[in-house]
Amino acid sequence: MALIRQRKLTKQQIRRIDKQQLSNQDSIDDSLMDGVVMAHYGKQLEVQVTSLPAVIPEQPEIAPDDPEPFWQTLELNDIWRCHVRTNLPMLAAGDQVRWNADSNTGFGRIEAVKPRTSLVSRPDRYHKLKPVAANVDILAIVFAPLPAAAPTLIDRYLVVCHHAGVKPLLVLNKADLLAAENGVDTNELLAQYAALGYESVLTSVDCPENIAESDEQEGLDELKRYIDKKLVIFAGQSGVGKSSLINALLPDSGQSVNIISQNSKLGQHTTTTSRLLPFNPENLTQGGIVDTPGIREYGIWHLTPDDIISGFVELAPLASGCQFRDCRHTHNSKGCALWQAVADGEVLQRRVENLVTLREEADTKPY
Numbered sequence: 001m002a003l004i005r006q007r008k009l010t011k012q013q014i015r016r017i018d019k020q021q022l023s024n025q026d027s028i029d030d031s032l033m034d035g036v037v038m039a040h041y042g043k044q045l046e047v048q049v050t051s052l053p054a055v056i057p058e059q060p061e062i063a064p065d066d067p068e069p070f071w072q073t074l075e076l077n078d079i080w081r082c083h084v085r086t087n088l089p090m091l092a093a094g095d096q097v098r099w100n101a102d103s104n105t106g107f108g109r110i111e112a113v114k115p116r117t118s119l120v121s122r123p124d125r126y127h128k129l130k131p132v133a134a135n136v137d138i139l140a141i142v143f144a145p146l147p148a149a150a151p152t153l154i155d156r157y158l159v160v161c162h163h164a165g166v167k168p169l170l171v172l173n174k175a176d177l178l179a180a181e182n183g184v185d186t187n188e189l190l191a192q193y194a195a196l197g198y199e200s201v202l203t204s205v206d207c208p209e210n211i212a213e214s215d216e217q218e219g220l221d222e223l224k225r226y227i228d229k230k231l232v233i234f235a236g237q238s239g240v241g242k243s244s245l246i247n248a249l250l251p252d253s254g255q256s257v258n259i260i261s262q263n264s265k266l267g268q269h270t271t272t273t274s275r276l277l278p279f280n281p282e283n284l285t286q287g288g289i290v291d292t293p294g295i296r297e298y299g300i301w302h303l304t305p306d307d308i309i310s311g312f313v314e315l316a317p318l319a320s321g322c323q324f325r326d327c328r329h330t331h332n333s334k335g336c337a338l339w340q341a342v343a344d345g346e347v348l349q350r351r352v353e354n355l356v357t358l359r360e361e362a363d364t365k366p367y
């Protein structure tokens with residue numbers, strides 16, 4: 001049997017190794033800087049430089065006859081294409097990261113992600129849950145008189161907000177059309193959500209008929225006040241005016257920062273899962289919009305029944321009064337406190353029905 005000899009290090013050797021490790025760590029720390037994930041392309045991300053590293057790499061001297069090698073100077077607010085260290089969680093637009101840049105290649109590497117205040121995820125087409133936006137403050141639930149508002153969809157987004165830790169804001173766009181429908185249904189809906197404590201803004205950003213009379217974009221200033229210095233997502237069904245709102249809020253979203261991407265073939269034709277459009281491209285603390293295509297097909301089946309009921313703020317406290325702990329709150333559930341509250345006129349029947357629908361949906365989908 002071979003004798004396994006444990007290698008004994010002398011004190012001096014240990015000291016030398018410690019010192020070496022420390023200095024390695026120092027050089028990593030010195031090259032790290034802050035950044036914000038602006039967009040996501042499959043395995044690569046775009047990161048904006050929000051602080052410079054302690055030690056800024058300097059371009060090496062080149063001998064007079066040598067060809068000039070590639071060198072990318074590091075500057076604040078530039079956007080770099082980055083790889084991600086393997087053991088990090090999946091990142092999304094809005095994530096705040098620590099990363100370093102390789103001036104010799106024009107690529108960066110994300111080393112760490114800072115704790116998130118919120119995370120919005122959605123299932124991809126393979127039913128795998130993917131984060132789409134991190135550190136979002138507000139989810140603007142956009143609806144309109146036409147196409148008619150779908151309260152089920154609004155309730156679904158409210159559940160999502162609750163679960164993701166994001167504040168909901170109801171945005172009734174196309175307010176100019178309220179007169180045409182006499183505003184009865186939509187105003188009633190707004191009143192119902194106001195009674196539950198949800199805030200709302202009325203906007204009218206893009207009404208062709210009125211454009212000749214006034215260029216006023218109704219409600220836009222009020223909306224801006226709500227979302228100032230905040231990171232916001234616009235969600236809602238097709239045709240309610242999300243793009244119109246985003247364009248109105250970011251009239252000059254033309255490229256004003258330098259995007260560094262050595263390999264221009266990458267990303268040009270790939271679609272992003274989400275992109276952060278800042279209000280001020282040179283100061284990300286001023287907030288912005290996370291544009292997330294496809295958010296309207298938001299499934300919520302990854303949530304548990306408890307998650308779902310806690311998104312129904314007025315119903316959640318009542319559920320403990322149900323006769324059975326595993327009450328499904330359907331119309332014929334015996335001793336259901338929610339239906340008793342409907343009978344007593346304390347809560348809206350459609351909210352209880354939506355709760356049941358969403359719970360059933362969560363139950364029947366895979367995972």
Ligand SMILES: Nc1nc2c(ncn2[C@@H]2O[C@H](COP(=O)(O)OP(=O)(O)OP(=O)(O)O)[C@@H](O)[C@H]2O)c(=O)[nH]1
Pocket residue numbers: 173174175176177203204205206207208236237238239240241242243244245
């Ligand atoms: N009357 C009126 N029409 C509006 C208003 N805002 C947007 N529209 C119109 O509504 C239509 C749909 O607007 P979009 O901004 O494309 O809607 P969207 O929600 O982005 O739709 P998707 O891209 O399909 O999700 C367009 O024809 C707009 O001109 C508004 O305030 N009033």
Ligand SMILES: [Zn+2]
Pocket residue numbers: 319322323327328329330333335336337338339
């Ligand atoms: Zn019940």
